Amino acid sequence: MINKKQIKILTLDDEVEYTQTLFHILSNSGYAVKTSNSPIEAFEMMKNESFDVVITDLMMPTIDGIQVLKHIKEYYPKTQVIIITGYGTIENAVEAIKKGALTYFIKGHDPENLLQEIENIKSMKEEGVLKNLDNEKQFSEVNGFLLETKSKVFAKTLEIAQKAAKSNVNILILGESGVGKEVFARFIHDSSRRSSGSFVPINCHSFSESLLESELFGHEKGAFTGAAATRIGRFETADGGTLFLDEIGDTSLDTQVKLLRVLESKSIQKVGSNASKKLDFRLVSATNQNLQEEITLGNFREDFFYRISSIVIRIPPLRARKEDLESLIAFFMKKAQKEQMIKISNMEPEVKNFLLQYDYPGNVRELKNIIERLVVLSEDGVITKDTLPICTNYEKKLVESRGFEIKPLKDIRKDFEIEYIQKVLHACSGNLTEAARHLAISRRQLFNKVSDYGLK
Ligand SMILES: Nc1ncnc2c1ncn2[C@@H]1O[C@H](COP(=O)(O)OP(=O)(O)OP(=O)(O)O)[C@@H](O)[C@H]1O
Known part of the structure; x- marks a missing residue:
């Protein structure tokens, strides 16, 4: 009802x-x-x-x-x-x-x-x-995110996340920047028994060490200069819910010790207070760093690592699940049209090809940004290939992601010819007659090529 x-x-x-x-x-x-x-x-x-x-x-x-x-x-x-x-x-x-x-x-x-x-x-x-x-909604969205997939590896990741959500253990999410680590953290919260509590995200990278602690623990009025009123920290806000510590690899060793103490005692003391308060939250952390390596380098505490990572979820980069590109493109197209209030009726095939071929080092975030810009730059409802360079530096990116540049055969032949003639000339110490003999062309022909191509 x-x-x-x-x-x-x-x-x-x-x-x-x-x-x-x-x-x-x-x-x-x-x-x-x-x-x-x-x-x-x-x-x-x-x-x-x-x-x-x-x-x-x-x-x-x-x-x-x-x-x-x-x-x-x-x-x-x-x-x-x-x-x-x-x-x-x-x-x-x-x-x-x-x-x-x-x-x-x-x-x-x-x-x-x-x-x-x-x-x-x-x-x-x-x-x-x-x-x-x-x-009529084309996509099975979860809170505005697209989590349907054709990729086996991504489906497995989702399955692990769903199972992990049902438990109460601390979860560490790993993956390159922009793969959707925060999206997963929210998904875990929403799929858990704690979903009626708060989801409290905090980016450890955005705060200095002392600010991060005051942000997490809260403080009593007068605890330090400027603490004009008592403040509830994020730990307390997350009581009954989920605390999401993004970029956990950026916390100092001192902060790690303090966080470890909270996780072990399940209680906190506000900055400037002696009273401790029992709390019940689940910690989900995320990083794009290699924490094992950071442990070896002495930047990350091993005991803390084990405490935060009862379950580790590795989100694959977008290039490892290209079978999802079609639906992600359609999903972000729909979203961008709605947000920009622009109706797109057509997209030139070159644009679609680019979107499907590109490797997205910036992962889902990059795909989303590219599509938003394509929609904004569209003309009369059409996304043309001319808009690609403006919004993506696209030729360069395509070459980088493919590892080679696609050119007409005649240009490739020419490139090869230039390179090869240079090598032969070099091997013949610049002697045209000898080089022409090796190349089985007349001296005159070689001379013409050298001047056409501007070779020395
Ligand atoms: N499955 C998805 N459906 C819709 N949008 C997504 C999805 N995954 C990621 N995004 C979008 O991509 C962007 C990056 O996602 P998110 O912030 O979760 O990535 P991240 O891995 O936490 O990035 P970072 O490492 O930089 O913190 C966000 O705008 C998010 O909305």
């Missing part, structure tokens, strides 16, 4: 009072309601939050209700639209229904009718009548 609070409604009208009236009617009936007085603002809100219903006025100055409806049907097909109209514009409202609005409501009529429509949407959702629309 869905409760009314789970039905999220956005009301949009350029008349502030009318949105307020609707806000009171709907929120007093128990629904979760937000309001907006401009379509642009409403579009921004929809990017960050999904709504079950948008109730929009038909007549608005710059962007009218029909345009709002079109936008919603294109980018948020799951959202139902109810059109608000005055008597004079009922015909337009009927037109809106033909274009996909669920129904219309006439201003000034008994709000009970509107509430009944929303109640209908709630029941449709309960009965799964709207499920087909839900299924």
